Amino acid sequence: MSTVSEDLPTMEIKAKLIPIYVMGKKYEVPETLTIMKAIEYAGYKYIRGCGCRGGVCGACSTVYRKPGDHKIYTGLACQTVVEPDMYLTQIPFYPALRATYNFHEMTGTAEEVFALYPELFRCVACNNCTKVCPMDVEVMDYISALKRGDLKAAAEISFDCIQCGLCASRCMGELPQYHIAQLARRLNGAYLTPRAEHLKTMVANIETGRYDAGLNGLKEMDVAQLKKVYQEREMEPATAGEDWTPKDKSYL
Amino acid sequence: MPFFISKSDSDEKLRQKVKEISGENFQKCYQCGTCSGSCPMADHMTVVPRRLMALLQLGNRAALDEANTPWVCASCHACMVRCPRSIDIPKVMEAVRQLKIRDRLDRIEPGKIDKKQIADMPQIAMVSGFRKLTS
Amino acid sequence: MKVAYYPGCTLKTKAKNLETSALACLDALGVEWQELERWNCCGAVYSLADDDLIHLVAPVRDLIRAKQQGHEMVLTLCSMCYNTLARANELMKHDEEKRKTINLFMDEEPDYFGEVKVVHFLDFLRDVYGWENFKAKVVNPLNGMKVAPYYGCTLLRPKEAGIDRFDNPSIFQDCMTALGAEAINFPMSTQCCGTYQVLGNPEAALKVSFDILTNAKAHGAEALVLACPLCDYNLGKRQPEMKEKYELAGDVPLFYFTQLMALALGVKPEDCRFELNREVSLEFLRDKNLVKATA
Numbered sequence: 001m002s003t004v005s006e007d008l009p010t011m012e013i014k015a016k017l018i019p020i021y022v023m024g025k026k027y028e029v030p031e032t033l034t035i036m037k038a039i040e041y042a043g044y045k046y047i048r049g050c051g052c053r054g055g056v057c058g059a060c061s062t063v064y065r066k067p068g069d070h071k072i073y074t075g076l077a078c079q080t081v082v083e084p085d086m087y088l089t090q091i092p093f094y095p096a097l098r099a100t101y102n103f104h105e106m107t108g109t110a111e112e113v114f115a116l117y118p119e120l121f122r123c124v125a126c127n128n129c130t131k132v133c134p135m136d137v138e139v140m141d142y143i144s145a146l147k148r149g150d151l152k153a154a155a156e157i158s159f160d161c162i163q164c165g166l167c168a169s170r171c172m173g174e175l176p177q178y179h180i181a182q183l184a185r186r187l188n189g190a191y192l193t194p195r196a197e198h199l200k201t202m203v204a205n206i207e208t209g210r211y212d213a214g215l216n217g218l219k220e221m222d223v224a225q226l227k228k229v230y231q232e233r234e235m236e237p238a239t240a241g242e243d244w245t246p247k248d249k250s251y252l
Numbered sequence: 253m254p255f256f257i258s259k260s261d262s263d264e265k266l267r268q269k270v271k272e273i274s275g276e277n278f279q280k281c282y283q284c285g286t287c288s289g290s291c292p293m294a295d296h297m298t299v300v301p302r303r304l305m306a307l308l309q310l311g312n313r314a315a316l317d318e319a320n321t322p323w324v325c326a327s328c329h330a331c332m333v334r335c336p337r338s339i340d341i342p343k344v345m346e347a348v349r350q351l352k353i354r355d356r357l358d359r360i361e362p363g364k365i366d367k368k369q370i371a372d373m374p375q376i377a378m379v380s381g382f383r384k385l386t387s
Numbered sequence: 388m389k390v391a392y393y394p395g396c397t398l399k400t401k402a403k404n405l406e407t408s409a410l411a412c413l414d415a416l417g418v419e420w421q422e423l424e425r426w427n428c429c430g431a432v433y434s435l436a437d438d439d440l441i442h443l444v445a446p447v448r449d450l451i452r453a454k455q456q457g458h459e460m461v462l463t464l465c466s467m468c469y470n471t472l473a474r475a476n477e478l479m480k481h482d483e484e485k486r487k488t489i490n491l492f493m494d495e496e497p498d499y500f501g502e503v504k505v506v507h508f509l510d511f512l513r514d515v516y517g518w519e520n521f522k523a524k525v526v527n528p529l530n531g532m533k534v535a536p537y538y539g540c541t542l543l544r545p546k547e548a549g550i551d552r553f554d555n556p557s558i559f560q561d562c563m564t565a566l567g568a569e570a571i572n573f574p575m576s577t578q579c580c581g582t583y584q585v586l587g588n589p590e591a592a593l594k595v596s597f598d599i600l601t602n603a604k605a606h607g608a609e610a611l612v613l614a615c616p617l618c619d620y621n622l623g624k625r626q627p628e629m630k631e632k633y634e635l636a637g638d639v640p641l642f643y644f645t646q647l648m649a650l651a652l653g654v655k656p657e658d659c660r661f662e663l664n665r666e667v668s669l670e671f672l673r674d675k676n677l678v679k680a681t682a
Contacts, residue, residue, distance in 0.1 A: 273438055296588060383432050
């Protein structure tokens with residue numbers, strides 16, 4: 001039996017090591033790692049600012065700088081690969097209040113959004129939000145759409161938003177952009193996009209018991225009967241045209 | 253109403269700040285009163301535009317703080333086009349507003365505006381109101 | 388001639404009557420127009436602080452869009468947007484230092500030097516289209532309807548943005564006369580309605596608006612003609628409040644200038660969007676036999 005003191009296999013690091021700075025301290029990390037993995041390689045343990053590790057939850061949005069460059073760079077720590085001399089700090093999640101509303105009493109008008117988020121009109125179109133977005137969402141454009149009452153456009157433009165909060169952190173007008181966009185998407189989905197009529201019909205059919213006889217029939221069959229019914233079922237041929245219908249039309 | 257003028261009441265920093273922010277030399281004003289005569293909102297001001305210019309010239313911060321003048325001003329520029337000294341008075345008003353606004357002392361609270369009113373008003377009302385009256 | 392049309396946020400929602408009638412007029416006049424793509428809100432007011440540049444970014448960005456999209460002229464309908472865009476344009480043309488800083492800040496956009504011209508529909512008609520050409524397109528003259536053009540403040544002041552002289556302007560009257568209406572002059576036609584003070588000092592804004600309506604009526608105006616949705620709110624939508632507080636005798640009909648233009652140019656009635664005006668305005672038109680009475 002092996003004991004704890006036995007040598008554990010070590011990994012040979014073949015990647016080149018590059019320097020990065022985490023909260024002012026310099027570390028040499030393999031250049032192939034993402035920011036998140038590099039910070040963990042340096043010995044830190046994430047208890048905040050870390051989530052799906054897959055680029056969709058918005059927990060690890062990171063701000064960093066590069067030497068000799070005045071720009072502020074952003075990216076998701078779990079997706080962005082480290083670069084030499086990258087200057088990273090730990091930044092807590094930026095506070096942004098969400099309005100409370102009774103969604104089921106709303107109807108999807110622009111005025112409802114204006115009333116809940118009047119700060120929308122404080123936007124000065126500085127474009128800081130779009131510049132900082134790690135998902136390349138055109139934040140200023142959807143705020144602009146919202147100001148002119150176009151909830152549908154705002155919903156479409158903000159589709160890729162992962163609610164990381166960086167836009168709100170840089171906003172001159174102090175808007176919580178991603179909360180307003182979420183409201184727009186919710187209203188658009190629930191009240192503005194057309195309803196699927198065939199879904200309504202289908203649900204009504206089910207509720208009035210149209211398929212009960214068929215389903216009950218199947219439930220009463222034994223395995224041999226089920227196998228037979230399954231193998232003899234009629235399938236739509238691969239080359240069927242638009243007007244193909246099955247022989248048994250009772251469930252159409 | 254007696255009004256005392258003394259060197260100790262004159263806030264030089266205030267005057268400098270207003271000059272900087274407005275880019276205007278309000279010392280030029282010779283108190284003709286054309287601005288007050290042109291101003292549509294003058295009846296609703298505690299201190300009319302002409303008098304505000306005098307207070308500025310004297311650097312009287314206390315009186316300026318009390319005046320509601322810049323908060324009632326509608327930036328209509330009627331005063332500016334008539335001023336015989338070509339002082340851009342709206343810019344001076346904006347500077348006096350900015351003294352408070354840049355200290356985050358907003359005049360109106362977007363969150364406290366009646367929701368029905370927000371729904372009724374054209375968007376330009378909110379956009380312009382927030383630009384002029386909030387930080 | 389081709390113009391870029393800049394709507395501004397309000398024209399897409401609360402002032403659809405201004406937009407629809409205006410675009411129908413442009414079509415009737417044979418002017419090629421295209422809505423500016425990716426436009427943003429211009430800010431509605433021009434920033435008056437000398438050291439403030441961030442509030443210029445919004446209107447300048449719109450002008451950059453116009454330049455990028457190959458336009459030489461941007462046409463506006465809303466007076467506030469006109470004023471903001473025009474003044475921002477003048478700054479970019481003449482103030483070298485501020486222009487440099489703004490161009491440097493907007494590093495994600497191409498540099499702008501004031502190449503585009505900003506016009507309001509009224510000065511476009513006077514200077515580019517021409518009153519004679521305009522008169523020739525009138526098919527339903529307005530039969531001497533007594534209307535008072537109300538300029539408000541942002542169309543005329545300050546001088547660098549003004550579409551006419553501020554003390555005795557005639558451009559708006561010329562437009563109404565060209566339509567066959569009788570333009571009533573009244574002293575308060577260039578006085579401010581209160582604009583954003585509807586938020587800060589609603590009482591003051593109500594009183595100044597009431598004074599304007601009273602003054603217009605006293606000079607024989609049957610209706611007021613406007614160019615700005617905020618004037619329409621202060622002078623129009625707040626009339627019920629005026630009735631309560633100041634005993635406004637009777638509602639005053641209000642129209643956007645483009646709606647009367649559309650009527651006179653023979654545009655389809657549904658494109659004039661009168662149903663979005665207040666009831667009193669519709670009644671006024673019915674009395675004059677300019678629209679069919681509704682069942």
